[in-house]
Amino acid sequence: MHLVFVTGGSSGIGLALARAVPFANARVIDISRRGAPGVEHFRADLSEPDSWPRVAELFEREMKGFGGDGVFLLHSAGTLDPMGFAGEVDPTAYTRQVLLNGAAPQVIGDAFLRAAMGTTVPCTFLNIGSGAAHSVYEGWSGYCGGKAGADHWVRTVGAEQRRRGDRCRVLSIAPGVVATSMQEAIRATPERSFPDVARFQALHDDGELRNADEVAGELWKLLTDGDLENGAVVDLRDR
Ligand SMILES: NC(=O)c1ccc[n+]([C@@H]2O[C@H](COP(=O)([O-])OP(=O)(O)OC[C@H]3O[C@@H](n4cnc5c(N)ncnc54)[C@H](OP(=O)(O)O)[C@@H]3O)[C@@H](O)[C@H]2O)c1
Numbered sequence: 364m365h366l367v368f369v370t371g372g373s374s375g376i377g378l379a380l381a382r383a384v385p386f387a388n389a390r391v392i393d394i395s396r397r398g399a400p401g402v403e404h405f406r407a408d409l410s411e412p413d414s415w416p417r418v419a420e421l422f423e424r425e426m427k428g429f430g431g432d433g434v435f436l437l438h439s440a441g442t443l444d445p446m447g448f449a450g451e452v453d454p455t456a457y458t459r460q461v462l463l464n465g466a467a468p469q470v471i472g473d474a475f476l477r478a479a480m481g482t483t484v485p486c487t488f489l490n491i492g493s494g495a496a497h498s499v500y501e502g503w504s505g506y507c508g509g510k511a512g513a514d515h516w517v518r519t520v521g522a523e524q525r526r527r528g529d530r531c532r533v534l535s536i537a538p539g540v541v542a543t544s545m546q547e548a549i550r551a552t553p554e555r556s557f558p559d560v561a562r563f564q565a566l567h568d569d570g571e572l573r574n575a576d577e578v579a580g581e582l583w584k585l586l587t588d589g590d591l592e593n594g595a596v597v598d599l600r601d602r
């Protein structure tokens with residue numbers, strides 16, 4: 364029996380990951396605002412710091428004494444909303460974006476590692492990363508900063524876990540450009556708010572977007588057969 368938590372399991376890559384779990388016997392719990400049909404749902408708005416202790420309690424409750432085969436936390440929740448230049452967008456929305464993309468991966472990741480102390484089974488945290496962690500996209504500052512921070516958190520915590528005998532595996536994998544609602548929102552953004560919009564429209568028109576189910580299959584393959592070192596930050600496009 365595997366236990367699989369997926370943040371952002373209600374849509375896009377997270378939903379595809381939830382549906383592609385490769386174990387015959389698994390309990391999958393989506394942590395998001397909306398939920399998805401057929402997937403167990405724990406409702407949380409992860410841009411609200413008040414939700415984080417509730418998620419930590421969920422991990423504690425479900426992982427304490429868990430005697431199955433493995434536990435995964437696949438952290439896919441993320442947002443580009445609002446797209447626009449820093450200093451020009453709604454400050455409340457910007458704050459929520461920074462909390463979700465930047466703070467939530469670290470705080471939720473920390474809670475998962477703490478809960479992992481309560482079980483002896485192998486535990487894996489996967490952050491869904493992005494090329495935006497190292498490329499400059501004007502109009503995405505809250506997203507770029509958050510993704511860069513999450514990647515460096517993974518590198519650092521991976522080193523800590525190696526020192527602790529690899530108790531928990533911590534990884535970040537960027538999926539490439541994937542056909543989800545996030546990409547629809549990108550293509551619909553005015554150039555003033557996102558100057559690179561034409562490039563993303565062209566990627567779509569040229570059929571360059573990847574299918575979320577294919578990407579989820581590749582991610583699961585890397586998680587189950589891959590030899591990624593603890594703390595690895597990789598891009599599916601390089602593999
Ligand atoms: N699509 C791409 O090309 C691409 C490329 C690189 C990286 N990524 C990353 O892939 C991940 C998934 O994105 P996607 O492309 O699959 O987009 P998506 O279809 O828009 O999915 C985003 C997910 O994040 C969840 N989410 C958003 N705000 C949330 C909040 N405040 N609290 C809890 N959950 C929240 C959403 O759930 P609810 O709305 O139900 O809360 C949804 O399940 C993101 O981390 C994104 O940065 C995507």
